[in-house]
Amino acid sequence: MELISENLKLILGKSNDIVFTEIYINGDERITATLLFVDGLIDRNAVNNDILKPLAEESKLSKSKNIKDIIELINHGAVYYHAQKIRNNLDDVINDVLTGNTALIFDKEKTALTFDTRGYEKRSITEPTNESVIKGAKDSFIENLRTNTATVRNKIQTKNLIIRETIIGKQTLTPVAMVYMDGITNIDLVNEVKERLDKIDIEGITSVGFIEEYIIERKYSPFPQVISTERPDKFCANILEGRIGIIIGGYPVSYIIPATLAQFFQAPEDYGQNYINGSFIRILRYVLLFITLLLPAIYIVLVQFNQGMIPSELAISIASTEEGVPFPSFIQVIFMVLAFEVLQEAGIRLPRITGQIVPIVGALIVGDAAVKASMISPIVVIIIAATAVASYTMPNDDVRLALRVWRLLVIILSSILGLIGLSIGIILFLHHLCRIETFGIPYLSPFAGIDREELKDTLIRLPLSWYKKRPPTLKSANKRRQK
Known part of the structure; x- marks a missing residue:
């Protein structure tokens, strides 16, 4: 289709927010142009003062003999605008207009000038x-x-x-x-x-x-x-x-x-404080990474499969808290993990003020009620709470969500195979990370390559x-x- 205003009206004229206005250059009815823009995407003051006003008043334009000369004058500053383009293609004009530009279309020359007048809120x-x-x-x-x-x-x-x-x-x-x-x-x-x-x-x-x-x-x-x-x-x-x-x-x-994975454990604040303090916080993040990933699974392995690895006094204390609870430890852990995930999701979806309260109040009420009803032992509530708090120290939300997925996988493997399942979960976790490359760079870099230059800004x-x-x-x- 040719670049003329009628063709543009056929394509864009069905929308009420798209405005077509016929104007006379310098008041001369013989020299017409069509102004085209999307209402709401443009700066009206810029269109009125920098385009329409000079088109109506600029004396240089009245001396022009034909439309081709007028286009040349406009393109070289006859209007008071800093950014314009000559367009001879229909699609180019449409794309410019729909992104907030204003088009001045000259049908006789099948040419348009588009001005960058974007000014939406x-x-x-x-x-x-x-x-x-x-x-x-x-x-x-x-x-x-x-x-x-x-x-x-x-x-x-x-x-x-x-x-x-x-x-x-x-x-x-x-x-x-x-x-x-x-x-x-x-x-x-x-x-x-x-x-x-x-x-x-x-x-x-x-x-x-x-x-x-x-x-x-x-x-x-x-x-x-x-x-x-x-x-x-x-x-x-x-x-x-x-x-x-x-x-x-x-x-x-x-x-x-x-x-790389190491970057997700760095924060801009690490460089805004003393390097000793920053190093301490970074080391703490890596320790908490393993706590949030493995703590529930380790609890299941020790309590359900390898009780002999627990000190006697601690084992007696845990056994006393489990008294009267009808469910095995792995069922309790999975229930609490899923309950906490539901509370977090609810907190995200609710309005901000309400959403901040729901996870805290929900966890307190659900945890306390479950303990009093002898459905969950208090030690499991403590384990899941520590796991959740450790996850919140991760500087990146995407990493935190990925760890939540892997945590559930490791818990399931540990519940089925005990210490062997825990080991398989850790091996699968490391194997998965080792297989990832981002644009040719190993995901575990610099730990995978052990480059001294990069190690200066990882764990410490x-x-x-x-x-x-x-x-x-x-x-x-x-x-x-x-x-």
Whole structure:
């Protein structure tokens, strides 16, 4: 179809929010154009003052002999606008208009000028809601892509910061920006990420998980293979390290790739405090990882299969709490684990104020009632409570959810095979992690490769002056971080 206003009306005219307005250039009825925009997506003041006003009053336009000259004048500043494009393709005009641009269509020349007049309502930058900030920047990403890229530019003010955008989704036309450092990020990694993004061929992006699922390699693993964050400071820190960031228009969450398991146990606050304190917290997180994953299973193995491994006094104490309880230990543990998972899910789905109360009150009421009814022993309630608290120390929600899935698997294996089942669960857990690669990097890196440079920032955090080079696994073009 030709690029004329009538064809555009056939395609877009059924929607009431799409506005077609015929205007006279400089009041001359012989020179007409059609103004096209989506009501609600544009800045009306910009359209009125920077486009319509000069079209009606600019004297240079009245001296033009034909429409081709007028198009040339407009394209070179006859209207007071900084960003316009000449379009000769119908699809290009439609895409521009539906993303908040205003089109000025000249039917006789079958040409349109599109102006970037996006001005829809957007949420102001606030403190992150899902990632707490103790000592750090209080800003967060929002749903507007251009605001997010500007936030990143404000933090990394160098010409080497590259932002490349693409459109994903045939119907949603979602803008996606790939962010990296020229001269630092491995160019092979850049090309690989770009290739995977270009291969995404779906109707639309209605959740950030769509992008994640299409670019990861191990789609059947519960463990996250990209880092999601709403904090620009965390995003920028990883970009400077040589990783690639992905910002998705319409969502306040960005992605960082590639990811390793060690990164999910790091938090920006680790670098905002003394390295000794930061190292202590990191070691504690790894200890709590094994507690939240294995504690219920270890309890089942000791109480039900290997009572001889428990000290006598403790065994007597546990036996006294089990007195009168009709269910074996593994049934009690599974019941409490599932009950706690249900309470957590209920807390997420309910309104925020109510949702914060439900898990606490529900756990107290359910636990207390179950103990008084002799359905659950008090020691099981303590074990599950300790497991839950340990899981909350994980800095990343996706890792916490993956550990919940694996915890249940290990509990089931331990309930059936005892110590052998526990060992099988641990071996399967480590085997699964060893098999995961993210963009060619082992998921257990640097533990898998035992690289001294990367080990400086894993279990412990050494002084910042010790980080002379970037992580070797990233194969950065510029390996040196500081002298």
